[in-house]
Amino acid sequence: MKKLLKKSFAYSAAAMSLAGVLVSPASQVFAQEENEEGILDFESIAENEGEAIEGGTLKYALVGDPFEGLLNNMVYGGNPDATIITFFNPGLYGYDENFGIDNSGFADIEFNQEEKTVTISIPQDAKWDDGEPITIDDVIFPYYVIGHPDYTGIRYGSDYENVEGMTEYHEGKAEEISGLERVDDYTLKVHYINFNNSLLQAGGGVSSYIEPEHILKDVPVAELEDSEYVRQNPVGFGPFKVESVTAGESVVLAANEYYYKGKPKIDKVQIDVVNPTSVVAELKAGNYDIADLPSDQYETYKDATNFKTIGMLENAYTYIGFKMGKWDAEKGEVVYDESKVTSNKALRQAMAYAVDNNAIAKEFYHGIRQAANALVTPNFTEDFYNKDQEGYNYDPEKAKQILADAGFKDSNGDGFVEDPNGKEFKLGFASMSGGETAEPLAQYYMQMWAEIGVNVELVDGRLMEFNSFYDRIQKDDEAIDIYQAAWGTGGDPNPSGLYGRKAAFNFTRWATEENDKLIQAIESDDSFDTEFRKKAFYDWQAYVHEEVPVFPTLFRYKLTAVNNRVNKYDVTIGSDLDWTEIYLTADAPVAE
Secondary structure, eight states: OOOOOOOEEOSSOSSOOSSSOOOOGGGGGOSSEEOTTSOEEOOSEEEOOOOOOSSOEEEEEEESSOOOOOOSTTTOOBHHHHHHHHHHOOOSOEEOTTSBEESSSSSEEEEETTTTEEEEEOOSSOBOTTSOBOOTHHHHHHHHHHTSTTOOSSOOSHHHHTBTTHHHHHTTSOSSOTTEEEEETTEEEEEBSOOOGGGGBTTSSSOOOOOOHHHHTTSOGGGGGGOHHHHTOOOOOSSEEEEEEETTTEEEEEEOTTOTTOOOSSOEEEEEEEOTTTHHHHHHTTOOSEEEEOGGGHHHHTTOSSEEEEEEEEEEEEEEEEOOEEEETTTTEEEEOTTSGGGOHHHHHHHHHTOOHHHHHHHHHTTSEEEOOSSSOTTSOTTTOOTTOOOOOOOHHHHHHHHHHTTOBOSSSSSSOBOTTSOOOOEEEEOBOOSTTHHHHHHHHHHHHHHTTOOEEEGGGSOBOHHHHHHHHHTTOTTOSEEEEEEEOTTOOOTHHHHSTTOTTOTTOOOOHHHHHHHHHHHSGGGGSHHHHHHHHHHHHHHHHHHOSEEEEEEEEEEEEEETTBSEEEOOTTOOOOGGGOOBSSSSOOOO
16 A cells, blocks of 8 residues: 655645555554653554455545645645545555665666666556556656646656756746657656656655546646546546545545456445544544544543554654745745844744753653654664754753844843844744644743743634645745644655755745755765765754754654454555455444
8 A cells, every 4th residue: 555655745744645654664563662762652554353344435534624625646735635645546656664666566667877767667458447548648747747837736846857858848948858758658768867866765756646648638737726637536546436525525435446456345435524623532433444543632542442553653743934935936946035033043043942842742742752853754764864963952041042142132121032133023823723732732832932032923813724724834924934834754855845945845935055055965966875875964954953944843653543344454664555455344333
């Protein structure tokens, strides 16, 4: 149940596959036990005995706010949509336990470092869920959509510009992308400008998208997001096909008779949006089979008898981000504004030292989360992740001293510092609704910042719904100065897609020449050398720690409930468990 992971924004994890999501290898051997640091570990596989019933409907709870409904890999933005897409249109490639692309997925892939090419081969007799044949043109098609000048999504960036001829096509100087060599009906050779290590990683530089050209070719690129083939009737090649969509609320999928691995044993999947505050009760009542579990409610379900709780250390982190500029859509790059008060590094550092992430992990999340020290997650080996990278540990006195040394002083005695020019300021804080801890956690942050003299208030005086939050973040709403969010980093720790100058996902709008150089080193051909790559990643982690455009707050487990009537479910990194192997043992989910 694997899907190539691409970077995406989400309050939970982003762009995770349903069962082949990322998990730390170390986490697979523990069963809800506490380690020396008081952090819980979880088994990553749930297995239940019982005879298979014929067909049946698996009920999946999509926990959180209503989904946006962009049910296409080229244009979706949030994790809820990505989760739905995985059922009917997974990515091209599989990946191993170290996130390296392998040949366990739909397509086979061959790397040629000397030629700077990647050859992609797909099966010759596979079909879309409408019965139409799949050809290599369906793999080529997404390049022309994402690279099109009228493209409205957020996928275009350095990964695509690394394909020979893409920039010329994107700028309207060429009608074709010269780096896409169509070998035959089932084979594509992609020529790259730079051939760096990211190309080997799931979620890295090789596009994982395959889309039905016969359906989408007549849809103007500028109108794709509003197309019925995105919103209501998407076509895919995965284990299930979309039968109906109730906008923002639910999706019904049916087993795909044309699925290249064989028709699944389960007849249908019913996906419903469920509020985080009620999902545990719904699970215990036997209303759902699979659901992500809110870690802040762990005490209410840790002893549940009708479902198993499995977990994986997410390839994601929560963070506090500082808005420091705008996005120039015409140029496709960040415009950093040094005049903003949040562009003062001392303020950012002080606010990072003011937060006690260890306390948050224990008090708000029962030890299911842990303080984060870097913008690369512990899922990766030491070739990428610097476990010794110093984090922003709680030190309010140091925070106050940093502010004072930088000229932030409380001159009028109101308890809040003025900026170095003596001007009063108040920061607008954006944070999302959802779950029992959302409000108290947001209040905690503001309280901690107030204690070091920084005046922070919630934008509009309240938490924001998921889609509204990201809409305003993307549009650089001037009311937002700082925000709390999360990144799912996918299978490639290359930071260019999240923090690069030309990255639409660089929501802080922070950019420096030094950051450009450090990312260029990570993306260079030299990064094939292990020691060079390690130094490049470590140098970048140290630099962003010092500059703190964002500060990571928590690494966390993603917990999943699996009802006792589901024979098997797996969230292990690189899991090869497929939906054709999953079945139900009862007509309805087991109740407690």
